[in-house]
Amino acid sequence: MSRPVTLLIGALGGDGGGVLCDWIVEAAQARGLGVQATQIPGVAQRTGATTYYLEVMPQPGARPRVLALNPAIGEVDVALASELLEAGRMIFNGFVTPDRTVLIASTHRVLAIAERSAMGDGAFDTGKLLRAVKERSKAQILFDMDQAAEESGGVLNAVLLGALAGSGRLPIPDEAYEAAIRASGKSVDSNLAGFAFGRAHARGELDQAVRQHRKRQAEAAGVEDLTARARTALPAAALDTIEEGVRRLAAYQDRRYAALYLDRLDALAAVSADAALLREVGRHLAVRMSFEDAIRVAQAKAAPDRMARIRAEVRAGADEPIEVTEHFKPGIEELCALLPPAPARAIVGWAERTGRLGRVFFPMRLRTTTVSGYLRVRLLAGLRWWRPRTWRYAEEQAEIERWLGAIRSAAARSPALALEIAECARLVKGYGDTLKRGLANWRRIEAELVAPALAGTLSPQAAIDAIASARVAALADPDGETLTRTLASAAQRLGGAGAVRHAAE
């Protein structure tokens, strides 16, 4: 009794999995092959995962007792996935096996909602996915089909069909697939192009250019002497980051500010020559020193290369004018941030007393593609000479010094502990509420873990573990519930170590 070839397709809503399924069925029928397909289509919305299952007889005329509607573990011959995590899912569920399954999958990732909404980097480990793909399937055809689809002007499902044809696993000639694409009558040319691309790739006839994530480097001329100074004073392994920091801060503020950056790193280097520590501190310090105030935002929005970048991103044609509207909504604090410390504190104090703080905002929609709109942003960006006199500047420098002070005193005892403290800079980022929340989280970690560690009431090793898990906890949810739980359990575990009990806020 001849056995059908079994195919399982995992796709995301909107990838055209249903059409792909139809093409295969039609091509098989045209060849006189017994075929049956079914699907779990999900809901009408274009989100969520969809699966399709097909059985195709290997010879024309062959008829089995039944064709099944459900895939069985260990009995899938070809698995097709339109995205890497979906390939992982078929492996996780046991359908893809090293003795039998040819896995044809796109290597691009479309992050699931939990991965996207994490407060830091929440993406599933791609390395693990790729390892599972390689080890748990018999053969693989893997490439970025999303990019291939874009380059060929087609849709991903046509590329996937091409890759299936190229795999040669089904007794269906290319012409039958192409005829099915033509018969469906929609976007025929681009789908045929996508099909040809996928097939050629599966047959190893072309290599795909790896898409580069081009990194923009802050440009600033006239800091060669500062980078030279860094090279003589700081470890070579930390220099790529530190030189980037020098360039960024010179562009953000001025040469003097970049020199202050190096002074701060020198002070740390005097305590510890640990290159990894200096590199990480150099990275975080540059980010912290280039804090996001209205001037910095204006600098970014007025950058000369920005409009070209936006035009490319929104795919505006060469002769198509665009209008860009910015959403600004500064509050009292953001505006006061630009004043000198004394008046700023007075106004913020008054606003707090009268309940206006965090309630009164000044929304503005600014069109930076008009001359007057651009001029306003440009003028604000031009205020950077004034920045060192602002309240925000004074506050940030004080915070930075405290953080650096903690790192320095920890570095003398344990570079690893210093590194953990340095990493906490990741918590302090963003604007408005995000910034306040991050700062509050850092203060709690500082008071409950860093201070006892520096005072010697907590061993460095215990502190390292506790700080690392507290940092992860702080990024776990925006309400700080996980952090509260983690700190409480740390206090319990390290009981008597001087950890302060802290009520949930």
Next chain:
Amino acid sequence: MLDQPPDPVAARRTNPERSFSHEVKSLRLGAGETFRGEGVLAVTKAILQAGVGYVGGYQGAPMSHLVDVLVEAQDLLDELGVHLETCTNEASAAALLGASINYPVRGCVTWKSIVGTNVAADALSNLASPGVIGGALIVVGEDYGEGASIIQERAHAFALKSSVWLLDPRPNLPTIVRLTEEAFELSEASNTPVMMELRIRACHVTGEFPAKDNRPPSVSRNRRLAEPAAYNYDRISHPPSTYIHEKLKVEVRQPAAERFIVERGLNELLPGTRQDLGIVVQGGIANVLMRGLDRLGLADDDGAGSIPTLVLNVTHPLSSDQIADFCRGKRAVLVVEEGAPDYIEQSIHAILRKRGIDTTLHGKDMLAMAGEYTAELVTDGLLKFFARNANDIDLSGPRTRFEAARAGRAEAQRLLGRPLPLRPPGFCTGCPERPVFSAIKLLEREVGKVHISSDIGCHSFATLAPFNLGNSILGYGMSLAAAGAVAPVMERRTISVMGDGGFWHNGLLSGVSSALFNRGDRVLVVMQNGYTSATGAQFIPNTEGNRRDGQNTSDIAATLQAMGVKWLRTVRTYDVGLTLRTLREAMTTKERGLKVIVADGECQLARQRRIRPQIAAQLKAGERVVRTRYGVDDDVCTGDHSCIRLSGCPSLVVKPSPDPLRSDPVAHVNNGCVGCGLCGEVADAAVLCPSFYKADIVRNPTWWDRLKWRLRSTVIGALARA
């Protein structure tokens, strides 16, 4: 007159979900031609071949397409004289079958089960009691197992309690079509409505069958009756008729049905060489079983099995004789019956005991008590059954392979380290309902957590990440009623969310009228997007332009006013600020009583389908078109992702930070953006960050656009370099 064919203008307004022109063509196939397509479409073709006189239904996966396709096949229906009713709920669809009580006309209605059957239950009882003279078929999409979106219960219970016959055909097209046609005859032979359940995979299974000509019904819109049926109290479901009906069901109708089932061979007996063993299986999962037997090597090379199998294409009623004859003389029989409770297994136990047959009966002791019968689960159960009852069959080879596959899966899971992130369904890009939940999130920051009574529909996705808003779901259109006893014990008002689909389906009466009548001090948000979007954007009473005549039917706000709602606001949902202010007012106003916010915004899927061809035509004609989309300045974004947590828009994604000094990925708007503006609105309302920008791209610009642009670019370019 509403039952007249639509005029040509209205006929152009069809279901925007997708065009079914290809499917409609296959409904016209005649004798000698081969039908190719999906299970649902095969059923649709089969009812036309059986001479159905009227069709009705309420949409819901996996059966929506039956009515959807017929909506587009109006010409064909007009030729045949078939009446089509797109009902506003399942009760109305079930009541439609009332036509077959008094008249010799065949009818078919369809819905999603179990939920639809629940709603239809009252009418079903009142239909089944007097019985029918015209064949009455109820096709239910049994939304059970993987991919289901509802409570896991069996339609079987309704068949049992109301004495409605239940078909569960083997999921291949010839069997499904044959059973559909025979269902009408069974119904007429036993004066009983017949229900046919099709699981999700069966609804979508592809295949082919030899078509027959469609049969125009003998009584129809084209061949009207001159007079109504003669008065006959026996056909009224009121006492004393109901006492007679109950007797008729068990004494006359069920025996007639059993005879029909056996005589017509509706159940299939697959012979086997092992006469001491047997398997009884529901038709719907027979394929899983038979493949399982193949896997164990228990099928011969010619495709015949070695274990005799009784495939129950009719799962109620069971013919006691047929069951007894099959089991008699066997050592052990396995019942493969999906879902709980084990109605069939219990019945077979009773049949065997009453007749003193001592065959050992296995079933849910070896298979799972609850849950979908997957290939793995059935294989596992078969291995247990044979190990216990037939250890002379050597299954060591297949067992080793099966164990190896399970071990391989464990190894794969170890490699992956942790469960993979799920992909729960969520709101579409640009969905008009998403902004309401963004506003509720922001509202909760001000007033504290609110009890949210959720409902059925797209908006129920708010119960999932990233919103996680919702405390209960009590059924379609039930959210307002479900808050009835919560609100009185709560310091803060409750918010009930309901779609316009749910509003017309049930919410208006079960919710609004009851809340008004009881002076409930609650907040109701009605999502007015114009369609039942979650089921494929079918039309509802407030959809602009009825498909029959192009006129509007009912208006939600006007209906609410007429019912006596005093506090009523309509907001455009994309205005998050206004929505938030309105919600705040509803939650805090001194005014007591029901407060209704009609949250208005057309379903974006439907809208895109509607406007995309229009825009393409405009572009082709050289007209000026402005395309709007949003973007994120990746060097202003700091990678906190608050914007994603407050929206979850599929086109709002993350990408690696281009900044070499930052490690957290930054937000990014991909090219799926439809320019709804929510991300900008949320960033604004929540005071998030200044990363978002709106870009209006002018396509086919006028000379004035170009001139302005050139002048501005020159000046700005000079300023930027200055």
